[in-house]
Amino acid sequence: MLRFVLVLATVCIVAALILGGINNMTKPLIAAQKEKETNQALKTIMPEADKYNKKTFSGGDYYQCYKGKQFVGYVLSAIGNGYSGDINMLVGIDNKGKITGIEVLSQAETPGLGARCVEIKPGQKQPWFLAQFKGKSAEGLTLKGIEAITGATITSEAIVNGVKKYVTDFLTEIK
Amino acid sequence: MKNLFAEFKKGIHIENPTFALLLGLCPTLAVSNNVRNGLGMGIAATFVLLGSNIIVSSVRKLIPTKIRIPCYIVVIATFVTIVELLLKAYFPVLDKSLGIFVPLIVVNCIILGRAEAFASKNTVIYSTFDALGMGLGFMLALLVISSIREFFGAGTLLGFQLIPGFQPATIMVLAPGALLTLGLLIGLNNWLKQR
Numbered sequence: 001m002l003r004f005v006l007v008l009a010t011v012c013i014v015a016a017l018i019l020g021g022i023n024n025m026t027k028p029l030i031a032a033q034k035e036k037e038t039n040q041a042l043k044t045i046m047p048e049a050d051k052y053n054k055k056t057f058s059g060g061d062y063y064q065c066y067k068g069k070q071f072v073g074y075v076l077s078a079i080g081n082g083y084s085g086d087i088n089m090l091v092g093i094d095n096k097g098k099i100t101g102i103e104v105l106s107q108a109e110t111p112g113l114g115a116r117c118v119e120i121k122p123g124q125k126q127p128w129f130l131a132q133f134k135g136k137s138a139e140g141l142t143l144k145g146i147e148a149i150t151g152a153t154i155t156s157e158a159i160v161n162g163v164k165k166y167v168t169d170f171l172t173e174i175k
Numbered sequence: 176m177k178n179l180f181a182e183f184k185k186g187i188h189i190e191n192p193t194f195a196l197l198l199g200l201c202p203t204l205a206v207s208n209n210v211r212n213g214l215g216m217g218i219a220a221t222f223v224l225l226g227s228n229i230i231v232s233s234v235r236k237l238i239p240t241k242i243r244i245p246c247y248i249v250v251i252a253t254f255v256t257i258v259e260l261l262l263k264a265y266f267p268v269l270d271k272s273l274g275i276f277v278p279l280i281v282v283n284c285i286i287l288g289r290a291e292a293f294a295s296k297n298t299v300i301y302s303t304f305d306a307l308g309m310g311l312g313f314m315l316a317l318l319v320i321s322s323i324r325e326f327f328g329a330g331t332l333l334g335f336q337l338i339p340g341f342q343p344a345t346i347m348v349l350a351p352g353a354l355l356t357l358g359l360l361i362g363l364n365n366w367l368k369q370r
Contacts, residue, residue, distance in 0.1 A: 003239060004239055004241060004242045007237070007238060007239060007242060007246070008242050008245060008246060011238075011246045011249050011250070012249055015249050015250070015252075015253040018253060018257070019253060019256055019257070022256075022257055022260055022261070023260060025264075026260045026261065026263065026264035029264035029265070030260070030263045030264050033263065033264065033267045037267070110205075112206075112208030112209050112212060112348050113208070113348065113349070121334070122334055122335065150345055151345055151348065151349055
């Protein structure tokens with residue numbers, strides 16, 4: 001009996017030590033990758049800006065975007081209530097409240113269905129679903145005029161509602 | 176050498192994990208809706224299967240029979256987590272496309288099945304070939320299922336449109352399409368075996 005306990009305990013301790021070591025080793029690298037990703041996303045969402053000031057509001061982080069000294073808009077984080085977990089996004093709005101771009105940072109939607117919200121068609125640079133939002137007013141956003149993802153109504157609605165809610169809350173808060 | 180090849184070959188047809196052993200059907204049904212996903216899952220699962228078979232077979236004499244299952248599960252879960260962390264840190268592009276499948280591998284019973292049925296009773300070399308064969312068999316099965324489903328369900332293969340104007344049947348990329356395709360393919364496989 002005692003032997004079983006000892007063997008299982010040893011297996012678990014060895015596994016924990018290996019995982020701890022690897023976690024320690026990869027943690028700074030993973031954090032650096034995340035930051036690189038965020039910076040890239042900011043560049044795609046607000047290409048005209050060259051300076052992004054990071055601030056926080058009740059819904060998460062936001063960035064004030066400047067081109068030189070001229071204010072061009074905000075990029076803020078938004079969360080959509082997806083089919084399987086949160087859809088974390090960055091949304092860019094110009095100073096008139098129109099969407100300049102949306103980037104999905106992380107999602108766990110069904111592969112082939114909801115996960116197609118980040119699908120990039122051959123020959124294009126942006127996901128076709130997210131590209132449709134460009135130029136639309138964020139506060140009055142609906143699925144009307146947007147081609148939803150086939151078989152993934154929940155994901156499509158989650159993105160629309162997440163963007164609408166976070167942008168509306170954000171604009172009321174900073175007024 | 177001949178025996179090694181036999182261990183490798185059996186996983187591809189006679190003991191194909193998906194069509195003959197009917198193992199790991201959950202991930203098979205879930206990710207076979209397009210070829211990219213099927214291929215990704217196949218590669219990731221083969222990698223983990225190889226690692227877990229090698230580790231389990233090398234410590235097989237140290238682990239008492241009564242507590243082997245919890246030990247195997249710890250080994251598999253550890254291996255999957257290592258793969259996940261390394262992918263995130265060093266191959267972020269690969270992680271973007273495979274990331275969601277890697278945690279799914281823990282619950283893929285092909286891995287535990289091979290640890291229990293083969294690696295716990297055989298040497299490291301044989302277990303390596305068993306893992307490679309089984310992994311390849313799983314990958315091929317996923318490729319066949321996902322090609323059929325993507326073609327009929329989305330009208331494309333690997334994202335490229337094949338026949339212009341073809342009206343795809345969305346049911347094929349949804350859950351019922353997975354069950355229909357898998358059922359017909361298992362039937363076909365059994366029919367071929369009986370002849």
